[in-house]
Amino acid sequence: MGRDSFFHPKTLAKNKPFPRKPMNPTKATYDFIISGFGCAGMSLVYYLAHSKLRNCKILILDNSCKETNDRTWCYWAEKPLNIHPATEPIISWQTIALSNGNTRIEKSLENLRYFHLKSSDFYLAIRGLLKKFPHIELLQDSVVECAETDEGAYVQTANYGVFHAKKVFNSIPNFSLNPSSKPILKQVFVGWKIKTTAPCFDPHTVVLMDFVQNTQNQTEFFYILPFSSTEALVEYTAFSDQELDQCQMEGMIDRFIRNDIGQKAYEISFREQGSIPMTTQELSAYRFEHIIPMGTLAGWSKPSTGYTFYNIQKHCQRIVSCLEEENLSGMITLKRKPKYNFYDNILLNIARKWPKKLPDVFINLFQTSSGPEVLKFLNEESSLSEEIKILSRLKFPIFIKSLLEYEKH
DSSP: OOOOOOOOOOOOOOOOOOOOOOOOOOOOOEEEEEEEOOOHHHHHHHHTTTTTTTTTTEEEESSSSSOOOEEEEEEESSSSSTSSOSSSOOOSSSEEEETTTEEEEEEEEETTTEEEHHHHHHHHHHHHHTHHHHHHHEOOOOOOEEOSSSEEEEETTTTTEEEEEEEEOOOOOOGGGOSSOOOOOOEEEEEEEEEESSOOOOOEEEEEEEETOOSSSOOOEEEEEEEESSEEEEEEEEEESOOOHEEEHHHHHHIIIIIISOOOOOEEEEEEEEEEESSSSSSOOOOOSSSEEEEHHHHGGTTTTTOHHHHHHHHHHHHHHHHTEEEEEHHHHHHOHHHHHHHHHHHHHHHHHGGGGHHHHHHHHHHSSSHHHHHHHHHOOOOOOHHHHHHHHHHOHHHHHOOOOOOOO
């Protein structure tokens, strides 16, 4: 369910691991450096600007101007998060659906809403916020290297030299991806926002998963985010550990629109693509006191679904709280509860070994529990008693099989 398309590794001038110390360490000139200004970097600076640390000197580095609409974020909550910009009427839905062949289920979210956020609106709002804080500097440049010093850390850029700080928060994956002994399963997707000539979408219902039938050894589905009866974001998603051909993926979307939605004539107004690692492993190969990983690099993407935006907000608020309290050990050990890694590994095991069984697992999960119960569970905010209640309703054979052949993914 890859709704957070921000994991796009960039080609950098160098690809060095973090050395322990630079040759000539000097005193830090910033309180914080934010390396990578995607969703995680922008969220962190937002919470810093609304905290007791708002007067700290901060440098933000990214090689993109962050002005175009290049991805889509969605999350569920009772009301829009405070960080959600109100630049336009906030779009949300209260009904979700899943479909697998002839089986279709719809679920009311009751007191929850499924919120949509355009990246360009988010970028505009955060960049506007920075104008109110002259001590927060934004520099467009590629980051070449990060390393620790005795007093903090430094970042070397391609064009503007070296900058020092007490703490560096890094979300650029190229520096420290943890090598794995086997390929990582990824959620790979391509999406088009289309406008059709005839009404064909239910504007009140988000289709989270419309599973592809007769698929070849991988889980595939379509996702439909409707903005009106004639306009929607349609995405094709595959769980795969291989590189997928974008033209073939776009062909899948075109056939789905023509054959399943029944629209031969349509216009494309927006395109997006992404690849989200589906793993409970730590993607960052390095753990230092003064260089803190963020975003997908830090494991903030939900391994079994790909949803990330809401998790980023929770983690960034936790980081800022630890900084305010000078609880550095608490910030370094920002990890998920082991039980959620266990749950996700059970699902990832099924996705890897018995992918044709996975659609029935998701259908069964939503069939046997209410929408809010499932989404609370997927947000990792459920209690153990609530989890036992949800899991006890499921069909057991495939889970027992996954448990008997349990692996970490």
